[in-house]
Amino acid sequence: MSNVIQLSNVVKKYKEVTAVNHLSLKIKKGEIYGLLGPNGAGKSTTIFMLLGLTEPTNGEMFVEGVSPTVKPIEVKKRVGFLPDHVGVYEDLSGKENLTLTARLNGFSKLESDYKADELLEQVGLSHAKEKKAGKYSRGMKQRLGLADTLIKDPSVVIMDEPTLGIDPKGIQEFLEMIQRLRDERNITVLLSSHHLHQVQQICDRVGIFVHGELLAEGDIDSLQQQLLDKNSYQYEIETKESADRVAKLLTSQDNKIQTTIYDGKVHVTTKKRDEGELSKTIIDNGFHLLSFRKMSYGLDDIYQQYFQGGDTLGSGKI
Amino acid sequence: MDREKFSLFLQNTANSPFWVLVQKEIRDHITSIRFNILMVIILLTCIGSLYSALTSIRDVASNIDSSKELFLYLKIFTISGENGALPPFITFISLLGPLLGIAMGFDAINSEKNNKTLLRIMSQPIPRDYLILAKFTGSLFVIAFLVLMLGALIFSLGILIIGIPPTFEEFIRVFVYLMMIVLYIAFWLALSILFSILFKQAATSALSGIAIWLFFSVFYSIIVNLIVTAAMPEDLFQANQTQAMNQEKMTMYMRLSPNYLISEITTVLLNPGFRTLGPVTMEQATGAIPSPLGISESLTIIWPQVFGILALCTVCFLIAYAIFMRQEIRS
Structure with missing residues (x-):
C-alpha cells in the first residue's frame, strides 16, 4: 500500500459554511506532507476528520486502508496527533x-x-x-506533546500547526526533530501550517489549501510550475552597456522573447529553458555581461499571490 | 488455578484504558485541594455532631422504655446535642452531601475542554464514552469511600465511648442508609457533570449546581406550601377528607424534590418506629402493634423513594452522556 492517507471528494459542511470542499488527497508512506493555508482554510477540520473526531458530510477517507469514520479507534491506534496547543494535565x-x-x-x-x-x-x-x-514553557509543552504523540509507536503523525507560538530557535529544533523522525522511523507526517518557510524547509510535498479547496499540490518546484505561468522561464541579465540595447538585441534575435527593464537590468521571459544561448548572443554581440541569473519565484510570492486570490475568492463565497 | 485466573483478570482490568482513566480520576480527586477542604469540613461537622450526640446519648438511653429495643446507634445518627446546639449527623450529611457531589463534578468536562486535554484523550484509541463514564465512576468511588469511612468512624467511636457493640440490624440499617446517601450524592454528581458539559465556564456550571441545590433545600418547600395553601379553602369549611387530600397533594409535590425523598428515606431507615410516610387515619392505626419494623418492612416503605432518586440520577447522567457523545470535540 503506497498511499498511507487517502481522501477522495471529502466534503464537510457546518450549517451554512462549507469548511472542506471536495478534497482529494494522497499521501505516500514516509512522506512529509505540508498542508499550507491561511487561518480558517479548513486544515484543522480535515485533520479532525482524519482522526475520526468529526464525520465528513460526504466523501471517503482512508488512513492505512482504514476508514476513520467507520473505525475511529483502529485509526487512532496508528495515528499520533499533535494539536497546535498541547493539552497537558497541569x-x-x-x-x-x-x-x-x-x-x-x-x-x-x-x-x-x-x-x-x-x-x-x-x-x-x-x-x-x-x-x-x-x-512547562510553551516550547517544552510542545516537545512533551511530540513525545506524547510518539509514545504509541504511530506509523502516521498528524500535526496541526505544531510550531505555533514557539520561538525561532525552538522551531528550528522542532522541525529537525520531525525530519529525524521520518528518517529514523519511516513515519508518514502530515502537518498543517500557515508558515510557509517552515513548510518549505521540511516538506516533501505541499498542498495549498484555501477555503476548503486544494488549489495546488506537489513539491516546491512543481508548485511553482503549477502556480506561475506554465512553461515560462525568467532570467535577469546585467551588462555594462545600457539595458535598452540588450533588450532590443534580444527581441530582434527571437521574437518570442519578452523583455522588461527593471532597475537597470533586463528581465527576460522565454517559453523555453535557456541553455546558454542568451549569454552567448550577448557576448557575441560585444556586450560585457556582468551577471546572468535564473529568476525563480520563491514560494513566498506564490503564497502571497494565492492567499490574496484566496481571500477575494472566499469573500465572494461566504 | 482459579486464583491465578482471577489475579490475571484483575491485572487486565487494572490495565484496561477505562480503569486507567478511573484511577487517574480518583487520584486527581484525592490530591485536589478542593476535595480535601470539603472532606475536612465534612469530617469536622461529623465529629462535632457525633460528639454532641454521644454526650447526650445517656439521657436518651435512660428515657427509653426497657421493653423496647434500644437502637442506640441509630440514635447517634439522629439525635441532636443538648439544647439542640448542634444538628445531628443526618442533617449535616444531607446538607453537605449535595455540595460534595457538585464540587466533584462541576468542572468534569469543561476543564478538560478548556485545558485542551479533552482533545488529547480523544485522540487516543479509546471509545468516547470512556471519559465521561470514568469521570462518573471515579468520583463515585471517592464519594462512596468517604461516606462509608464516616460510617465506620461513627461505629468505631461509638463502640469506644459507649462500649456497646451495634446489633446486626443496626449495622445493616446504617449501611443501607449510607448507600442511600451515596446514591443521593451520585444524583448531584450526575447533575453537575451535566452542567459541566452544558456550560463552558466552570464557574457558571458550579453556580448552576449550587442554585438548584439551594432551590430544593430552601425554596422548594416554601413554594409548595404556598401553592397548596393558596389552592385550598379556609380550614373551617373543610371536611376531613379534603384536608387529607390536601395533605396528600402536598406530599406529592414535595416528593418531586430529591431532598424530600432522601429525608423520607432517612426517617424510615433510621427510625424503625416509623410505619408509614403518608397521613394515617384512625381506622388504619387501630390494631397496629406499636413495635419497630424489621429492616425488610422499612425497605418496602422507602422502595419508591429509592427508585425516585435512582431514576433522577440515571436521567441526569443519560442526558449528560447523550450530549457528550454528540458534542463536537473542537470548541
Whole structure:
C-alpha cells in the first residue's frame, strides 16, 4: 500500500459554511506532507476528520486502508496527533502525562514507564520529567506533546500547526526533530501550517489549501510550475552597456522573447529553458555581461499571490 | 488455578484504558485541594455532631422504655446535642452531601475542554464514552469511600465511648442508609457533570449546581406550601377528607424534590418506629402493634423513594452522556 492517507471528494459542511470542499488527497508512506493555508482554510477540520473526531458530510477517507469514520479507534491506534496547543494535565508531571497516554494505548505500567523515559530523553526533556507539566514553557509543552504523540509507536503523525507560538530557535529544533523522525522511523507526517518557510524547509510535498479547496499540490518546484505561468522561464541579465540595447538585441534575435527593464537590468521571459544561448548572443554581440541569473519565484510570492486570490475568492463565497 | 485466573483478570482490568482513566480520576480527586477542604469540613461537622450526640446519648438511653429495643446507634445518627446546639449527623450529611457531589463534578468536562486535554484523550484509541463514564465512576468511588469511612468512624467511636457493640440490624440499617446517601450524592454528581458539559465556564456550571441545590433545600418547600395553601379553602369549611387530600397533594409535590425523598428515606431507615410516610387515619392505626419494623418492612416503605432518586440520577447522567457523545470535540 503506497498511499498511507487517502481522501477522495471529502466534503464537510457546518450549517451554512462549507469548511472542506471536495478534497482529494494522497499521501505516500514516509512522506512529509505540508498542508499550507491561511487561518480558517479548513486544515484543522480535515485533520479532525482524519482522526475520526468529526464525520465528513460526504466523501471517503482512508488512513492505512482504514476508514476513520467507520473505525475511529483502529485509526487512532496508528495515528499520533499533535494539536497546535498541547493539552497537558497541569497537576501531573511531564512523565506522568506521558505514561497516562501510554497506558491508554494499552501498554503496561512497566512498558509505559520505560517508553516515557526513552522519549523524554529523545525530545530533550529528561531534566524536567518530574516537574509539573503546568510549569512547562510553551516550547517544552510542545516537545512533551511530540513525545506524547510518539509514545504509541504511530506509523502516521498528524500535526496541526505544531510550531505555533514557539520561538525561532525552538522551531528550528522542532522541525529537525520531525525530519529525524521520518528518517529514523519511516513515519508518514502530515502537518498543517500557515508558515510557509517552515513548510518549505521540511516538506516533501505541499498542498495549498484555501477555503476548503486544494488549489495546488506537489513539491516546491512543481508548485511553482503549477502556480506561475506554465512553461515560462525568467532570467535577469546585467551588462555594462545600457539595458535598452540588450533588450532590443534580444527581441530582434527571437521574437518570442519578452523583455522588461527593471532597475537597470533586463528581465527576460522565454517559453523555453535557456541553455546558454542568451549569454552567448550577448557576448557575441560585444556586450560585457556582468551577471546572468535564473529568476525563480520563491514560494513566498506564490503564497502571497494565492492567499490574496484566496481571500477575494472566499469573500465572494461566504 | 482459579486464583491465578482471577489475579490475571484483575491485572487486565487494572490495565484496561477505562480503569486507567478511573484511577487517574480518583487520584486527581484525592490530591485536589478542593476535595480535601470539603472532606475536612465534612469530617469536622461529623465529629462535632457525633460528639454532641454521644454526650447526650445517656439521657436518651435512660428515657427509653426497657421493653423496647434500644437502637442506640441509630440514635447517634439522629439525635441532636443538648439544647439542640448542634444538628445531628443526618442533617449535616444531607446538607453537605449535595455540595460534595457538585464540587466533584462541576468542572468534569469543561476543564478538560478548556485545558485542551479533552482533545488529547480523544485522540487516543479509546471509545468516547470512556471519559465521561470514568469521570462518573471515579468520583463515585471517592464519594462512596468517604461516606462509608464516616460510617465506620461513627461505629468505631461509638463502640469506644459507649462500649456497646451495634446489633446486626443496626449495622445493616446504617449501611443501607449510607448507600442511600451515596446514591443521593451520585444524583448531584450526575447533575453537575451535566452542567459541566452544558456550560463552558466552570464557574457558571458550579453556580448552576449550587442554585438548584439551594432551590430544593430552601425554596422548594416554601413554594409548595404556598401553592397548596393558596389552592385550598379556609380550614373551617373543610371536611376531613379534603384536608387529607390536601395533605396528600402536598406530599406529592414535595416528593418531586430529591431532598424530600432522601429525608423520607432517612426517617424510615433510621427510625424503625416509623410505619408509614403518608397521613394515617384512625381506622388504619387501630390494631397496629406499636413495635419497630424489621429492616425488610422499612425497605418496602422507602422502595419508591429509592427508585425516585435512582431514576433522577440515571436521567441526569443519560442526558449528560447523550450530549457528550454528540458534542463536537473542537470548541
